Amino acid sequence: MRFLKSQSLNTKTRALKSHHSSDWIRCIVTTCRAVVLPRFGGPELLELRPNVEVPDLKPNEVLVRARAVSINPLDTRMRSGYGRSIFEPLLPIILGRDISGEVAAIGSNVRSLSVGQEVFGALHPTAVRGTYADYAVLSEDELTPKPASVTHVEASAIPFAALTAWRALKSTARITEGQRVLVVGGGGAVGYSAIQLAVAAGCHVVTTCGSQTVARLLAAGVEQAVDYTAEDTELAIKGTFDAVLDTIGVPETERIGINLLKRGGHYMTLQGEAASLTDRYGIAVGLPLATAILMKKQVQYRYSHGIEYWWTYMRADSEGLYEIRRLSEAGKLKIPVEKTFPISQVREAHDAKDKNLIIGKVVLDID
Ligand SMILES: NC(=O)c1ccc[n+]([C@@H]2O[C@H](COP(=O)([O-])OP(=O)(O)OC[C@H]3O[C@@H](n4cnc5c(N)ncnc54)[C@H](OP(=O)(O)O)[C@@H]3O)[C@@H](O)[C@H]2O)c1
Numbered sequence: 001m002r003f004l005k006s007q008s009l010n011t012k013t014r015a016l017k018s019h020h021s022s023d024w025i026r027c028i029v030t031t032c033r034a035v036v037l038p039r040f041g042g043p044e045l046l047e048l049r050p051n052v053e054v055p056d057l058k059p060n061e062v063l064v065r066a067r068a069v070s071i072n073p074l075d076t077r078m079r080s081g082y083g084r085s086i087f088e089p090l091l092p093i094i095l096g097r098d099i100s101g102e103v104a105a106i107g108s109n110v111r112s113l114s115v116g117q118e119v120f121g122a123l124h125p126t127a128v129r130g131t132y133a134d135y136a137v138l139s140e141d142e143l144t145p146k147p148a149s150v151t152h153v154e155a156s157a158i159p160f161a162a163l164t165a166w167r168a169l170k171s172t173a174r175i176t177e178g179q180r181v182l183v184v185g186g187g188g189a190v191g192y193s194a195i196q197l198a199v200a201a202g203c204h205v206v207t208t209c210g211s212q213t214v215a216r217l218l219a220a221g222v223e224q225a226v227d228y229t230a231e232d233t234e235l236a237i238k239g240t241f242d243a244v245l246d247t248i249g250v251p252e253t254e255r256i257g258i259n260l261l262k263r264g265g266h267y268m269t270l271q272g273e274a275a276s277l278t279d280r281y282g283i284a285v286g287l288p289l290a291t292a293i294l295m296k297k298q299v300q301y302r303y304s305h306g307i308e309y310w311w312t313y314m315r316a317d318s319e320g321l322y323e324i325r326r327l328s329e330a331g332k333l334k335i336p337v338e339k340t341f342p343i344s345q346v347r348e349a350h351d352a353k354d355k356n357l358i359i360g361k362v363v364l365d366i367d
Contacts, residue, residue, distance in 0.1 A: 029054045029063065029104065034133035035346050038092040040081035043350035048343060052094070052133065059109035060139050064119060066366045067152035069131040070098040070337075072160050072189075076353050085278040085286065086126055096131035097123045097314075099138065100146055100155035101366075110140045118146040121321060122159035125314055132346060134366060141318040147329035157335040157361045158328060159321065161189035164270065165197050165245070166320035168312040173243035173266035177202030180239060184257055185247035186222065187213035189335050189361055190270060194245050195220050196333045197323075206241070208233050216336075234259075241265055245312075263306035272311025337361045 034052035037045060057063055075095045078087065087093055100120035103113050113119060121143035123131060130136070146155045169175045181198040185191045186207030198205045199221035206224040207217050217225045226236045234256050242265050244257035249271025258267050273293060278286030294311055301309040327333035338360030341349040352358045 028056070029135050032134035033343070034094050035096070035343065036092045037079055037095055040079065040084060040088075040091075043079070043347040043354060046079070046095075046346050046350060048346060054135050055129065055137060057105060057107040057137060058139075059107040060141075061107045061137050062103055062110055062113055062119070062140055062143055063105040064099055064101045064121075064136050064138060064143070065104045066099050066101040066131060066134060066136055068100045068156035068340075068366060069096045069136075069343075069364050070156040070160070071349060071353055071362045071364065072097055073353075074125060074160075075130075075132075076350055079350060081279070083126070083275050083279065085275075085283050087128070090128050093128050094130040094132055096133075096136075096364075097125065097127070097160040098156045098158070099123075099131040099136050100152040101136075103143075104135060107140075112140060113143060113145070118148075118152075119143045120146045120152075120155040120159055120325075122163055122314070122316070124316055132343065132364065139316070142316045142321075144318075144321045144325045147325060149331070150328055150334075153337055153340055153363045153365065154334065155328070156363055157189065157337050158193070158324060158333065160314055161335060162193040162197070162324045162333060163317060163320055164190045164312070164314040165194035166317060166324065167315050168245050168268040168270075168310075169194055169197055169201075169243060170320065171315075171317065172268055172310050172312050173245075175201055175203055175243055178204070179242040180204045180206070180262075182237065182241045182244045182257065182260060183207040183222075183247070184244065184253045185209065186217050186225065188247055191245070191247045192217070192220070192335060193333065194247075195222055196327065200327055200332055206237055206239070208237070244268065246270065258301060258305055258307060258309070261305065261307045264308075266308045266310060267301070268310045268312045270312060272313060274311065335361055337363050339363075340365050342367065 031051040036047050036049050103117045181203045183191050183194045186195050187209035205222045207222050208226045208228045211227045214225045226233050240262045244267045246253050246257045246269045249269035274290040277290045298309045340363045343364045343366045
């Protein structure tokens, strides 16, 4: 591990004066504040603890002093028990995937980032030690320099959602300039990211969203924004598509999305059943069952509609993160932040998301 700067009051460190510079202290953060989930349930279970252990860095890992972390639907779902087949034996866990902050230390093999640099990024969906903490550990390829034009709060809202959209559109459907893309649910963080990525790639984009979002999505460059609260989306959507990203993924949107694809097109839902089946039946039965269901659908739709059917998931992707940073820097990829809570009010923030009191991104500010 290399150098890190002086630490916050809430952090215990072992410190030695560096022989390189009197400003820098060689130290290892051993504990810090973190929001811990001891068991699955409601927001009241979230505990902001003062002295949670910070693991040692592996050679490819980076210690990030968090400034802002955003709340994703995965966080509230995990808190309620989604993914319990994986996470239950590992409790207590720390929630949170997204982060924006400063590099506090780097592992011995890290080359692209340096101490003190402002970065943002996201952890893999199955990471056990999340980002709701003063210090988080991410691998080098899960982070990228934060554009100076974007605040920590704004930056923390972007990576998990945008990487999910990237995975579907770029890695799975491999969208190219001139193609037609339908984003079902363009008003959410993943949907809005997908729209901005597809527009930047030169695609013709159509979306469905709520009435309050229509104007924002038209301004982002979609050719048609169909208000699902006021119109029959199936009748209103014009034309056929090379790719459909369905962020809602209920049987109705799946049927509509598949029927609107050209032959050879890709249907991608974010609501894959791997985790829910594994939770219900255990890993030994649930995982093969999920694979069998997915393969059956893939064969069925290839035969009946000539299309490719996918469950897509967020994955770390350094090429994707680089492009996400580039577009954020250029002002072409942003996710509006609806409300910010201090980390000490994490329970209130989760409660507000659970009850749908806040539509849109919520960010936890870590001072
Ligand atoms: N598979 C994965 O790896 C992965 C990764 C990230 C997220 N997800 C899942 O993807 C979903 C979206 O995530 P997110 O972060 O984008 O959530 P979000 O920011 O909370 O967005 C949800 C949005 O969905 C829209 N919506 C709801 N019902 C709709 C309908 N019938 N038609 C069109 N739009 C509708 C609403 O938009 P309006 O405001 O316009 O009404 C709402 O704002 C969540 O279920 C999440 O769990 C999966």
